[in-house]
Amino acid sequence: MTVASSSPPSRLPLRGAEGAQPKPKTHRIRAGAEHGDGPLAALFVAPAMLGFLVFLLWPTLRGVYLSFTRFNLLTPAKWVGLDNYVRMVHDPIFWDSLKVTVEYVLINIGVQTVSALAIAVLLQRLTQSAVLRGIVLTPYLMSNVVAGIVWLWILDTQLGIGNEIIGALGFDRIPFLADETWAIPTIALINVWRHVGYTALLLFAGLQAIPNDMYEAAKVDGASERRMFLRITMPLLRPVLAVVLIMTVIGSFQVFDTVAVTTQGGPANATNVLQYYIYGSAFGRFQFGYASAMSVALLVVLSAITFVQYRITRAGQTDLG
Amino acid sequence: MAAVTTTTTTHVRPLRRRPSPGRIVAWAAMGAIALITLLPFYWILRTALSSNAGLAADPGNPLPVDLTGSGFARALGLQSTKEAIAEGGAGGGLVFWHYLLNSVIVSTLVTVCQIFFSAMAAYAFARLRWRGRDKVFGLFLAGLMVPAIFTLLPNFVLIKQLGLVDTLLGISLPTMFMTPFAVFFLRQFFMNVPREVEEAALLDGAGKIRIFYRVLLPMASTPVLTLAVLTYITSWNDYFWPLMVSYSDSSRVLTVALAVFRAQVPQSGVDWSGLMAATLIAALPMLVLFGVFARRIVGTISFTGIK
Numbered sequence: 209m210t211v212a213s214s215s216p217p218s219r220l221p222l223r224g225a226e227g228a229q230p231k232p233k234t235h236r237i238r239a240g241a242e243h244g245d246g247p248l249a250a251l252f253v254a255p256a257m258l259g260f261l262v263f264l265l266w267p268t269l270r271g272v273y274l275s276f277t278r279f280n281l282l283t284p285a286k287w288v289g290l291d292n293y294v295r296m297v298h299d300p301i302f303w304d305s306l307k308v309t310v311e312y313v314l315i316n317i318g319v320q321t322v323s324a325l326a327i328a329v330l331l332q333r334l335t336q337s338a339v340l341r342g343i344v345l346t347p348y349l350m351s352n353v354v355a356g357i358v359w360l361w362i363l364d365t366q367l368g369i370g371n372e373i374i375g376a377l378g379f380d381r382i383p384f385l386a387d388e389t390w391a392i393p394t395i396a397l398i399n400v401w402r403h404v405g406y407t408a409l410l411l412f413a414g415l416q417a418i419p420n421d422m423y424e425a426a427k428v429d430g431a432s433e434r435r436m437f438l439r440i441t442m443p444l445l446r447p448v449l450a451v452v453l454i455m456t457v458i459g460s461f462q463v464f465d466t467v468a469v470t471t472q473g474g475p476a477n478a479t480n481v482l483q484y485y486i487y488g489s490a491f492g493r494f495q496f497g498y499a500s501a502m503s504v505a506l507l508v509v510l511s512a513i514t515f516v517q518y519r520i521t522r523a524g525q526t527d528l529g
Numbered sequence: 530m531a532a533v534t535t536t537t538t539t540h541v542r543p544l545r546r547r548p549s550p551g552r553i554v555a556w557a558a559m560g561a562i563a564l565i566t567l568l569p570f571y572w573i574l575r576t577a578l579s580s581n582a583g584l585a586a587d588p589g590n591p592l593p594v595d596l597t598g599s600g601f602a603r604a605l606g607l608q609s610t611k612e613a614i615a616e617g618g619a620g621g622g623l624v625f626w627h628y629l630l631n632s633v634i635v636s637t638l639v640t641v642c643q644i645f646f647s648a649m650a651a652y653a654f655a656r657l658r659w660r661g662r663d664k665v666f667g668l669f670l671a672g673l674m675v676p677a678i679f680t681l682l683p684n685f686v687l688i689k690q691l692g693l694v695d696t697l698l699g700i701s702l703p704t705m706f707m708t709p710f711a712v713f714f715l716r717q718f719f720m721n722v723p724r725e726v727e728e729a730a731l732l733d734g735a736g737k738i739r740i741f742y743r744v745l746l747p748m749a750s751t752p753v754l755t756l757a758v759l760t761y762i763t764s765w766n767d768y769f770w771p772l773m774v775s776y777s778d779s780s781r782v783l784t785v786a787l788a789v790f791r792a793q794v795p796q797s798g799v800d801w802s803g804l805m806a807a808t809l810i811a812a813l814p815m816l817v818l819f820g821v822f823a824r825r826i827v828g829t830i831s832f833t834g835i836k
Contacts, residue, residue, distance in 0.1 A: 245657035248737055252657065253665065256650035259706020264672045267683035274683060281689065330559050334552070342823045343563050346570070349815040351766030353784045354808050357791055358569045361576065361801055367588040369572060376589070405566065409827070433551060462678045465768040469788050483678055483769075490682055491773065500682055507679050514674075 274500035281496060292501035302502065304477055305485040306509075308392060309461060312481060315396035316460045321453060324404050328411035329441065333433070341412070344405035352465030355402040356395075360385060360470050363394065385470050388478040395466050395479060403459075407452060414448030415441065443527035450521035457517065458510055482506055573812070576805035577601065581617030584801055600802035604790075604810055618800045619793035625810045627778060628786040633814075635700050635771075635782055636764040642705040644715075644757050648749070650707060651715035652741050656727065666716075672709040677769075685773045695776045704764065711756060718752045719745060755829040758822050762815055783811040 275292055277285035296302050327344060331337075347355065362370045363384040371381045384394040418440065426436050464483040467473060473480035473488070480488075482502065490499035548556075575593050576584065583595030599616050602608045606624035608616070653659070654666045684703050685694075693699030722745060730740045746753070768784040775781050781789070790807050791799075819826065 244659050245653075245737065246659045249653040249657040249659040249662070252649040252653035252741075255646040256669075256707035256712060257665075259646065259703075260669060260672060260709075262687070263684055263703040263706070264675065264680060264709075265668075267680040267687065268675050270683040270686070271679055274686070281686065326558070327562055330555055330562075334555050334559060338824060338827055340559070340563065341827045342819075343566055345823075345827065346816070346819070347566060349762055349819050350812050351768060351784045351787075353766075353768050353787050354812050357787060357804060357808055358573055360791075361799075361805065362569060362572060364799075364801075367584055367801070369589065372589040401565070401569075458676060462676060464678075465784075468768070468772070469791055486678070486682075487769075490685075496682060496686070503679050503682060507676065510676055511674075 271500050271503055274497055275504045276501075277497045279496040279500075280494040282494075285497065288497065292498045295498060296501055296505060301477065301480070301485065302482075305480045305482045308478065308480060309463070309482040312392050312396050312463055312479075313457065313460050315393050316399055316463075317453070317457055319397065320400045320404050320407055320456065320460075321449075323400065324407035324411055324452075325449070327404065327408035328415055329437065331408070331412050332415040341409060344408055346405070347402045348406045350402060352399070352402060353469050355398055356466040356469040359394075359398045359401070386475055388475055391471050391475065391479045395463070395470060398466055398470075399460070399463065403456070407456060410452050411445065411448060414445050414452075417448075418444045446521070447526055450517070453521065454514055454517050457513060461506065461510055461513075573805045573809050576801055577809050579802055581797070581800060581802045585798075597802075600800075600804075600806035601810075603800070603803040604807040613803075614795065616802075617795065617797050618803050619790075619795040623786055623790050623793075623807075625783070625786065625807055628781050628783045629810060629814075631697060631781060632765055632783040632811075634697055636761050638697070638701045639704050639764045640757050640760045642701075643707060643711055643760060644753060646705075647707045647711035648715050648746060648753065649741070650712050651719055652745060654712065655716045655719035656741075656745070657737070669707075669709050669712055673713065681770060681773065684770075688774060694774055695780045696774075697780050699774045700771050700780060700782065703770070708760075711760065714756055715749065715752065718749050722748060751825060751829065754822065755826050758818060758826055761818065765815055787811050 274285060276287060276289060278288045278291070279285035331341060331344070350358075362368050363382075365371055365381050365383045365386065370384075375381050382390060384390045422440050422444075423436055426440060431439070462483055463481050464487065467479050467481055467484050468487075471479040473484050483506075486499045486502045486506070489495045489502065575591070577600045578593035578596055578598070580595040580597045580599055583593075583597075587594045599608070603613050603616065603618045604623075604625045606622060606626070608618070610622075613619070650669075654662060654669075680703070688694055688699045688702065691699075693702065726744060726748070727740055730744050735743065766784060767782075768788070771780075771782045771785050772788070775785055787804075787807055790804060793800075
């Protein structure tokens with residue numbers, strides 16, 4: 209931002225110099241610059257603009273339009289007004305899937321934020337090892353599909369090593385992904401495993417911005433690690449934490465891949481998260497209009513959450529003035 | 530960004546010289562975290578090198594049971610249907626070489642095009658002067674707020690109307706031209722390049738196009754590389770969109786193929802050995818890619834996530 213605002217003054221002397229000693233070879237380009245870089249800028253922005261209009265702006269508007277139609281892909285979309293929304297409000301499966309999604313998000317975000325913070329603080333206070341930071345990031349390199357399948361195998365009731373250990377310790381084996389109570393927490397934790405390292409690195413970056421002098425001074429005053437965490441780390445990290453939280457909440461509302469490869473919405477709709485239900489409505493039952501309406505609902509929920517979160521967490525400011 | 534990492538390394542010191550009980554507990558916690566992070570990778574390898582019969586007989590063995598490459602042979606389509614079924618496989622023809630190639634094509638196409646076009650736009654937003662620039666950039670930024678899920682269904686309808694369903698191009702197109710994030714990320718970097726650099730090149734008679742390709746783009750190699758690796762990983766790992774668009778082998782990428790492989794449960798139960806071999810084939814390229822660029826990426830990641 210600062211560079212942009214300071215750029216016009218720094219350009220003025222340059223243009224004066226241009227006028228004083230014109231070089232024939234570059235004359236035309238410079239003359240163009242006199243009137244701004246319009247044509248050149250148009251050329252440079254064109255591909256990205258095309259992508260933006262065709263695959264982002266237009267689909268967004270079209271998604272809203274489709275939510276007011278009945279559309280099965282084969283025949284043209286038929287305008288039905290608010291029918292899809294009325295149906296949605298009266299659809300118990302929709303409300304169930306919203307509930308399941310929220311349950312997933314709460315567990316996922318709760319565990320992930322606390323563990324990521326712990327990892328970030330450990331990384332900062334314990335060691336500067338880039339290797340450890342790299343290790344923590346490795347699950348992020350896996351796809352959700354890979355993560356889902358690996359944990360499906362580890363947690364397998366019959367042969368999984370997780371359940372072997374539980375069995376060896378003398379407990380009953382747990383059908384993690386086949387049980388209505390366990391399925392959502394399990395999926396939430398699988399995704400924590402995959403994403404926690406990335407989140408931790410973002411927080412770690414925030415921690416790096418805290419001047420080390422503050423810790424040194426606190427130590428001289430005889431402050432304990434716990435006290436330093438509560439009085440220095442947390443207040444100064446808050447804005448970063450808030451932004452990371454907003455990003456991860458939006459991301460985790462869109463859970464789909466892990467559910468698709470592990471439980472496919474079961475058992476008995478216990479993991480039928482909203483995005484999975486939307487996908488099923490569109491590609492299983494060809495109700496693209498209804499699926500679009502649910503997407504609009506998800507968009508509204510996400511916008512509202514972002515807005516409220518931003519307000520509550522005052523993402524832009526720290527507690528230390 | 531690399532600078533930030535290195536400077537902080539020098540003045541952040543471990544807390545105390547002698548190990549206190551607190552430090553020991555902290556290190557133990559760190560060790561446990563590393564273990565939970567890495568063990569599943571070992572378990573993939575151990576299972577992939579076991580036979581299905583061996584896994585059933587001795588599920589708790591920490592080493593590969595009945596060491597064999599049969600799982601890989603199945604994943605790579607080197608076994609006959611009869612052999613595959615005898616070894617606990619489904620016998621369906623999924624050849625992971627083919628999906629590997631599809632994944633490479635899609636991810637490369639998306640990464641190269643997206644970063645190149647985004648860099649061009651970022652340059653125009655950061656360094657060129659034109660009417661409406663800030664308004665257009667604001668529009669791009671607003672695009673950051675539209676969650677991916679929302680555009681997926683309409684995009685599918687569009688790709689279908691373009692006749693590109695079940696093609697690699699259809700999978701690549703929506704992210705080939707830009708993402709608001711890539712534009713934003715690179716613009717941020719271009720803005721911080723001192724204007725003197727550009728002015729010197731201008732005085733040497735270079736045009737603005739030349740300055741972009743010869744001066745600014747090379748200067749931005751570290752952020753471009755980080756962004757490229759992250760884009761590659763994201764594209765490689767994407768599942769939902771390819772699942773929508775691809776129906777057959779011709780456009781199936783690794784993530785989708787894996788899910789299909791997982792869904793083919795043979796009579797004898799899941800083919801865990803083959804599935805883990807396939808999983809390893811799907812995951813290994815990203816581990817290698819990361820291994821090569823890890824240092825730079827770990828250093829730059831702070832910049833990528835927080836805006």
